[in-house]
Amino acid sequence: MDIESIRGYCLLKKSTTEGLPFGDSTLVFKVAEKIFAATNLNDCPLRITLKCNPEKAIELRERYQSIIPGYHSNKKHWNTVEINGEIPKEMLFKLIDHSYHLVVDKLSKKTKEQYSLIF
Numbered sequence: 001m002d003i004e005s006i007r008g009y010c011l012l013k014k015s016t017t018e019g020l021p022f023g024d025s026t027l028v029f030k031v032a033e034k035i036f037a038a039t040n041l042n043d044c045p046l047r048i049t050l051k052c053n054p055e056k057a058i059e060l061r062e063r064y065q066s067i068i069p070g071y072h073s074n075k076k077h078w079n080t081v082e083i084n085g086e087i088p089k090e091m092l093f094k095l096i097d098h099s100y101h102l103v104v105d106k107l108s109k110k111t112k113e114q115y116s117l118i119f
Contacts, residue, residue: 001083001092003027003039003046009093010037013100015115032115036103037096038073046083048092049073050099060095 010016010029017030029037039048049070052060057079060067066086070078081087081095104117112118 001046001089003041005089006037006039006046006048006083006092006096009096010100013096015117016100031100031103032107032111032117034103034107036099047071047080048083048096049078049080050095051077051102052079052095052098053102056098 007018007027007029011018013029013031013036015031016036019028019030020026021028025040025042027039027041028035035051037048037050039046049072054076057069057077060079061069064086066082066084067079068082069075069080071080073080079095081092083092087095104112107115107117
């Protein structure tokens with residue numbers, strides 16, 4: 001799994017934008033101006049930080065060595081996933097989906113309407 005695959009998948013999400021708000025090496029994906037994924041382009045192996053339900057976050061950390069508390073983020077609500085082959089591509093995509101939906105679910109009705117995020 002490489003950054004282009006992850007980037008392409010994230011950008012398929014409705015109303016997603018990307019940017020480098022923290023410098024040239026930190027690529028961030030947002031929906032309605034709220035971050036749902038971030039990665040440092042210089043990390044080797046690549047890592048991605050994703051929002052996660054607190055209970056699920058703990059369960060994933062206990063089950064996979066590649067999933068740790070979120071780097072530079074609220075460790076209760078964010079996980080960092082090391083892309084080293086332990087986590088299958090399909091599961092990584094489900095974790096991205098989960099992060100995206102957690103962010104969208106917290107948006108106001110007005111914001112959801114503004115960004116056409118009413119599903």
